[in-house]
Amino acid sequence: MFRFRNRAGSRRVPAPAAVGTRVGTDDGFRAVVDTRSVVQPLGGGHRVEWWVGGGDRWYDPSTEAAVRQVRPGAAPVLETRLRVSGGDVVATTWAAVGRGSTGPAVVVELANETPVPVAVAVAVQAASGGQVRRMSADGRRLLVDGTTAVVVDREPGRYALVDAAQDLWAVVSGGGAQVDLPRSVRCRIGAAAGALVVPLPHRASLRFAVPAADLVENPSASFPDADRVAAGWTARLVDAATVDIPDGVLSAGAHRALVDLQLAEPTAVGAVELARWGLGRQAVETLAATLDPAAERLVAAAHLWRLHRDPAWFEGPSGLPLEDLVRAPADRVEAAGALGVLADLLDVRGEARSAADAREAAAGVALASLPPTDPPTTTLRHLSDCLAWESVDGLDLLTEVPDAWLGGGIEVHGLATPHGRLGYAVRWHGDRPALLWELDRWDDRPVVLRVPGLDTAFSTDEPTGEALLAAPAGRVSPRSAAASPPDGGEFF
Helix, strand or coil: CEEEEECCCEEECCCCCCCCEECCCCCEEEEEEECCCCCCCCCEEEEEEEEEEEECCCCCCCCCCCCCEECCCCCCEEEEEEEEEEEEEEEEEEEEEEECCCCCCEEEEEECCCCCCCEEEEEEEEECCEEEEEEEECCCCECCCEEEEECCCCCCCCCEEECCCCCCCHHHHCCCCCCCCCCCCCCCCEECEEEEEECCCCCCCCEEEEECCCHHHHHHHHCHHHHHHHHHHHHCCCCEEEEEECHHHHHHHHHHHHHHHCCCCHHHHHHHHHHHHHCHHHHHHHHHHHHCHHHHHHHHHHHHHHCCCCHHHHHCCCCCHHHHHHCCCCCHHHHHHHHHHHHHHHHCCCCCCHHHHHHHHHCCCCCCCCCCCCCHHHHHHHHHHHHECCCCCCCEEEECCHHHHCCCEEEEEEEEECCCCEEEEEEEEEEEEEEEEEEEECCCCCCEEECCCCCEEEEEECCEEEEEECCCCCCCCCCCCCCCCCCCCHCC
């Protein structure tokens, strides 16, 4: 969250609401962590940030230039570095559920990698558009309107509580924080704020938690660490399709986008992308939870059926209510294409009359596509369209192959398509690509595979195989190198 100081250096202009990476837990707790490590719980009126007092001055990540943030893996675990006094103070941020009845929280661990001891101020202020009418301190906690806003893992050395008449940054950076526990502060316009100031020795670390509800436990003892949370997200993606392409950003972006989709507000198009990338259970849960229009939900249900052909997804209390979906849509034209696809599902369920009625209602109308609506779905759709585009009679693999990919290995595993689960790889023999593929088809109908981005003359309707393609015409691989003969057993 960016804020700008005035020339006097005290008050700052409030920034718009935080925009950044969503973190959260399975029970629905969500927060946003912006690029400067400011934490804002969704649904709350406050934000939590941290400032560092070095030997020379105080540093605010929201206004310092020397701030870098990375997301090392697919999991929503962020690392933010602030340059201070010849070294970095590093904030690692993640969300987790605490032990026992602790509940969920965003956890921030600050590590002092500078050569000197520093002070850390953990600050709570009103979020953009929010209000904090009463701020109080209770030992290691700051409370907003009587509810825990933040908890640090040790007793603070100083405290600062202000109302609208004072600026919290000016009080803390000017040495105005007090040693004794202050009395609570009330502010009728909702601008109360507070900070806990904690000493942080060289090479030491501290944790604070931004909880969903009241929290009194020590954050260092109550929550799993970042590595364990990252491992949990890796386990959630074990069934997801995998992609290994020369563009490392795109490769890493697929699983990252799948995580972001699971933390985003549920949408029909999000459910389709989860299904396309192999996360069927999450797709069903997302579609069941979305509040999108009925026609979009029905279209998404038809796409889920085309991509996985699993009737269990439409059965039982945890399945999608097919009857309700079919009856609800007001847009009969959009619904017709979906009904035509779902007629096969009705046949599998033994509902021959309903299947016949659905096919009659479809009357040749094609199934509509749900356009991407946000960065995660856009990322996943763009990549999947490049890897496997549905053609009139089959699938076009690698519709776009940038020159930078030539000579580099390509592997795709477990991508769901309307014709079955798809996996393939490209290896190189000098300037000639070798293609290995396997399509686990839903039925015995032939599916024509082409690779227009590498060899426009190649096509096959074999479900598995390998072939040495022609060198891409008029293009030179920047990484031409001899390779061993293709071996389908090694890939599959």
